[in-house]
Amino acid sequence: VARSARVSGVAARFGGSGVTGLIGCAGSTMATVGAPTQSVLSAPTLGSGPPHGLGALLAPRRGYLVCPLYDGIFFCCSPLLGVAAALAASRWPTGQNEVELFGRSRALESLLLASFVHAHLVLVFLRSHLNRDVFRTHPMRFLLAPPLLFSCLLLSARLRAAAVLLAVFWDIYHSAQQSFGLGRIYDRLQGNDLQAGRSLDRWLNHLVYTGPALAGLGLLPQLVAQGASFDALGRALFADSLAYGRVWRPWLAAALIGGGVPFVAFYLWSYWRLARTGYRVSTPKVVLLASTALCSIWTWSLDPFGRAFLVNNFFHALQYFGLVAWTERTRTAPLAGRRGPELARSLGVICAFGFGYGVLAATAGAPIIAAPWSVAGVAFSVTVCVSLLHFWYDGFVWSVRRGQV
C-alpha cells in the first residue's frame, strides 16, 4: 500500500494536472518573478517514508531548482549530455541524410543542432517581453533596442560583419556567465549568502570555460569560417588577426595552466574556509562546475569532434530551455491548454516557439554580408539581431542578486 501510495505520489508530482501539477517536482523552491512561491518542504509528503529510486529523483529536494532528475538533465549534467550527443553525431555517417529546406541543402544532424542552438536564442523574448515583471524593469531597452539594432544591421554591411564577429566572442563570455549564474542560483537555494564566493565563482567559470575557448583548438576554425565578415570589415585591417591570435595562443594556454592550477587550489581553500563559517556546499553546483569544466576543457582545448562551438552551445541551449520552461511556466503552460503536467506543457510551448524560429534561422539565414535586402540577407540580419539581444538581455533579466530568479 505504501509503495502504491508512493507511486501515486510520484505520478501526481510530475504527471499531475492543474493544481496537482504544481505539487512536488513542479513545486517552486525559489522566488521567481511573477511565479508562485512555494517551499518544497511544504509540499505534501505522500507515502510512508522518503521516496526511493526514480521517485527520489522526481521528488523535489532542498537545494535543487526543480528536482534531481530535471536539474540533472537540464542543468548539472547537461555538459556531459553535450559530449554524448557529439560522440553520437561523430559516429553518424555524414552526407547520407541531406535535407533541403528553403533551397538550402544541409545534413540532418547539423540542421537539428543548429536549429536547437538558434531556438534557445529566441526564448529570451519569452522572459523579456512576455514576463510583465521583467518587462517593467527596462521597457525602453526591450522596445527600442530590437528595431534599432535590426535597422542598423540592415543598413550597414560593416556593422553586420562586426556584429557577427562580436557574437562569436560574446557567445563565449555569455555561456561562462550562464554557468556562473546557475551556480549562484544553487547557492541561493542552499540558503547561502549571495555575496559569499561570488567573485571566486565568476573567475572559476571563466577559467574553465572562456579560458579553454580562447586558448584551445576550437576557436580558430570558427573564426576562419567567418572569412566573409573579415573581408567586409577590410581584410587589410584584419589581415593578421588570426595569425596574430594563433602565435600568442601557446603563451595564453601556458598562462592559463600556470595560473589556473593554483587558482583552483585557492578556490577550494576559500570554500573550505567559507564552509567553516556556515556556508553549505551545494551538490548540484559542484556537479555543474565539474561537468562544465570537463566538457569545456576537453572540447574547446582538443576539439575532438571538430565542433567545439556546437557541443558547448548544445549544453548551453539545453540549460536555457530547462530554465525558461521552469521560470516562465505560469505564462507558457496555459498556451498548451489545461490538461497535463504544467512543466511538460511549458516545455512543449517553448519547444514549438523556439524550434519554429530555430529551423527558419538555421535554414533561411545564410551568412550573407553583402546582400542585406535579399530574403536570405534579411533573415541573416534577424538571426544576428536575435543573437546579440539574447546575449545582452541575459545579462540583466536573470539577476540572482536582485531576486529575479
Added chain:
Amino acid sequence: VRKPYPLLVWGTALFGIVYTQPLPPDLREQGGAVAALGAPVLALEDWFDAAEGLGMACADRTRVARGPVAGVVFSLPRCFLLEPGGEAGLLRLRDPDLGVADASLQVLAQGDPRRASLEAGLGGTWGTTELGSANGFSRLRLERTSAEGVLTVWLARGPRAALVLGLLVPGPFALSPKLRLHRAELQAAVMSAQAEPAGAR
C-alpha cells in the same frame, strides 16, 4: 551603477595590443633561463602546430649549393627537397618535415613569354620590397594577402634569366615562428642566386 574604470582599463589594454601588435619572442633563439622557463610554451606551440597540420622544421640546416636550374645556382638548407613540380620547368621546393607551405621555383629565360606575363601580373595590389643587387642579380620581394593566405613571390632578375620563387602560407599560419624561419631560408636562397660559374660542368 557599475564603475567605468575596469572597462576603461580593459579597453585601453585591448586597444594597445591591437594597435602595437607585439609579437612574442621566438623561444628557439633564446638561451639560459628564458629557454628553460619558455620550454612549456614551446611544447604547447609544437602541440598546437601538430594538431593543425604544421610539423617541425627539418633538422639539417647546413646551407649547401643547389642547381643549376636553367643556369642559375643557389644555396638551400641540406634537408630541403627540390622536386619536379608537374609543369615543364617548374620545381617544388619543400621542407619535408614541415608539412605545409611548399614553395614553387622556376627559372625563366629572358625571352620566355611566361616571364613577361608573370611580371605584368606583379603590380598594383602587391606590396613590393627591394632586396638589393649582387652577383649580377637584382632581387625583389612581393607580397599579397588574400582569402587563401599570404602569397610571397621572390624575384631575382639576372642578365639572362630570372629566378622566381613563390610561397603561399595559409593566413592563420602567417606569423608562426617556424614559417617565419622557413620564409627567411627561402629568401636567403633567392639572395644567394647567381649564374652558374663558367666551366662548372
